[in-house]
Amino acid sequence: MFDFFKKKEENKIQTESEKETDEKKNFFSLTFESLKKTIEKTSESLVGNIVQKIEKEEEFDEFILDDMEELLIKADLGVSTASFIVDKLRKKSNMKPSQVKEYLQQEFTNILNAAGSTELNYKENELNIYFIVGVNGAGKTTLIGKLANRFRQQNKKVLVAAGDTFRAAAEEQLDIWSKRAGADIVRNDGADPASVVFDAIKKAKNENYDVILVDTAGRLQNKFNLMQELSKIKSVIDKNASEALRESILVLDANTGQNGLSQAKVFTECVNLTSVALTKLDGSAKGGIIISIAKEMNLPVKLIGVGEKMEDLKDFIPDDFVKALFD
Ligand SMILES: Nc1nc2c(ncn2[C@@H]2O[C@H](COP(=O)(O)OP(=O)(O)O)[C@@H](O)[C@H]2O)c(=O)[nH]1
Ligand SMILES: [Mg+2]
Numbered sequence: 001m002f003d004f005f006k007k008k009e010e011n012k013i014q015t016e017s018e019k020e021t022d023e024k025k026n027f028f029s030l031t032f033e034s035l036k037k038t039i040e041k042t043s044e045s046l047v048g049n050i051v052q053k054i055e056k057e058e059e060f061d062e063f064i065l066d067d068m069e070e071l072l073i074k075a076d077l078g079v080s081t082a083s084f085i086v087d088k089l090r091k092k093s094n095m096k097p098s099q100v101k102e103y104l105q106q107e108f109t110n111i112l113n114a115a116g117s118t119e120l121n122y123k124e125n126e127l128n129i130y131f132i133v134g135v136n137g138a139g140k141t142t143l144i145g146k147l148a149n150r151f152r153q154q155n156k157k158v159l160v161a162a163g164d165t166f167r168a169a170a171e172e173q174l175d176i177w178s179k180r181a182g183a184d185i186v187r188n189d190g191a192d193p194a195s196v197v198f199d200a201i202k203k204a205k206n207e208n209y210d211v212i213l214v215d216t217a218g219r220l221q222n223k224f225n226l227m228q229e230l231s232k233i234k235s236v237i238d239k240n241a242s243e244a245l246r247e248s249i250l251v252l253d254a255n256t257g258q259n260g261l262s263q264a265k266v267f268t269e270c271v272n273l274t275s276v277a278l279t280k281l282d283g284s285a286k287g288g289i290i291i292s293i294a295k296e297m298n299l300p301v302k303l304i305g306v307g308e309k310m311e312d313l314k315d316f317i318p319d320d321f322v323k324a325l326f327d
Contacts, residue, residue, distance in 0.1 A: 027153070029315040030306065036324045038306050042287030043325045046075040047104065057097040064097065065090055076257040076288040081111070081295040105326045108291055112318035115294035118302050120247065120315070121274065127204055127244040129212045129237060132277075133230060133267050134251030135260070136218040139279030139305055141170065143251055144213045145177025146305070146313035152182045156210040161200035162187035163233060164217040174215055180310065183213075193217070194232040201240045212244075223266060231270045250276045250299070254284040261292060268297070278316070279305030290321065 030038060050071045057064050065086050072082035085107050089095060095103060112118075122128055130147060132140045144160060151158045160178045162185060164170040171187050178185040186200040197214055204212050216233065219226055237246065250273050252260050267273065276293050281304045290301050301316045 027311065028150070029317055029320070032320065032324060034306075035320055036327060038282055039287050039321070039324055041283065041285035042075075042281075043327075045285050046072075046077070046288040047101070047325050050075070050104070051101045054097050054100045060089065060095065060097055068100075072288075076286040076292065078258050078261065078289075078292040078296060081292045084295065101326065105322060108325070109318065109322050111291055111295050112300075112322065115298055115300045118275075118300045118316050118318060120302050121245055123245040126210075127201075127212065127241060128210060129201075129214065129241060129244045129246045131214045131216075131233070131237065131246065131248040131271065132251060133216050133248070133271055133273075134218050135220050135263055138218065138251040138253045138256075138260075139277075140164075140218065140251045141174050141177065141215055142308065143249075143277055143279065143303070143305065143313065144174065144215050145181055146310055147213055147303075148178055148181035148183040148211075149310045150313060151211050157208065158183035158211045158213065159200055159204050159209045160185045161197050161212055161214045163193040163196050163215050165189065165191055165193050165196060166217045166219065170215075170217070184209075192232075193229055194236045197233050197236050198240060201237070205241075220263060220266070227266065227270045230267070234271055247275060248273050249302070252276055252278050252289070252293070254278050254281045254286050254289060257286040257289055258292070261289060261296070265297075273297075273299055275300050275302040277301070277303040277305065282306045282312070290316075 050068060053071065054064060054068055069082050069086040072085060073079055088107070089103060132144055134140050148158050148160060158181070160174060160183050162171045162174050165188070168189055171189060175185055175187065186196055186203060188196050188199065193216065200212050214233065216230060217226065248271050250264055250267050252264055276297070276299050278290060278301050281287055293299060293301055304314050304316050306312045306314055
């Protein structure tokens with residue numbers, strides 16, 4: 001009798017903590033159903049089309065393997081990742097086309113896991129600096145607004161550094177996002193971005209901030225200047241906050257696919273990137289790029305943008321992503 005009640009009590013506690021996990025999941029990561037919906041089109045091009053076509057064949061011959069490689073490239077996996085996957089398959093002489101789905105699922109999982117932990121770096125009671133880079137329009141400023149909101153929800157003290165000083169409108173936009181999120185901002189219209197970051201570090205240290213989010217410009221038209229600007233910001237952080245935890249995030253628009261990826265390679269030259277945030281995954285058919293980023297840039301995708309609203313930033317969880325792709 002007593003045991004019975006005890007058990008019931010335990011069950012109740014478990015259910016409440018499960019509920020809490022679910023609520024957290026809604027805020028930080030997508031539920032399985034919404035993830036499935038978000039990557040519906042990607043799943044169709046990356047899995048549906050390929051599996052449907054290959055699965056019904058008798059044996060893997062060169063013709064079918066070539067076909068499969070082409071379909072993978074079309075689904076934005078990129079030439080080198082597609083041929084890596086197909087070459088490996090070519091060597092597995094006992095594999096049948098009916099197993100193509102399991103094979104792809106396993107390969108995608110392996111590639112994503114090999115790119116490293118997808119958890120956003122954060123250290124309690126330290127200064128955490130997020131250095132956000134990427135081409136114009138990729139979604140940097142929006143990402144900063146969403147990240148500011150996320151850290152504020154966790155009661156962190158957040159400072160935003162307006163390092164895109166080229167367009168006044170850019171700082172205005174950042175100002176609006178920061179206020180909405182309840183974060184403070186350091187801006188100095190028209191000033192050198194590196195000096196804005198310098199001021200932000202000083203303020204953050206004096207006033208005990210937990211987080212600095214550094215916004216930057218992304219004008220690829222003047223590549224040399226942009227790279228110099230970013231290198232300068234990087235050395236300001238190196239010199240003035242070497243002890244801070246740093247995450248350097250490349251922001252990529254999912255819809256730009258392979259083209260975006262090759263553009264983005266210039267950023268690896270001057271910023272020590274630690275991760276990628278893939279934006280505009282909502283409705284995109286080109287989400288296959290995630291596999292390509294992991295394989296070719298050897299960087300984990302840590303965050304995904306799934307809409308224009310403040311809460312539309314989610315953690316990227318490889319196992320969930322692959323499961324939803326193949327479901
Ligand atoms: N649908 C969708 N739109 C987004 C997402 N992230 C950013 N955007 C939109 O993309 C456009 C460019 O974003 P912005 O942050 O200004 O890019 P930046 O030039 O890199 O700073 C804006 O219209 C944003 O609303 C996303 O995850 N989903
Ligand atoms: Mg911007």
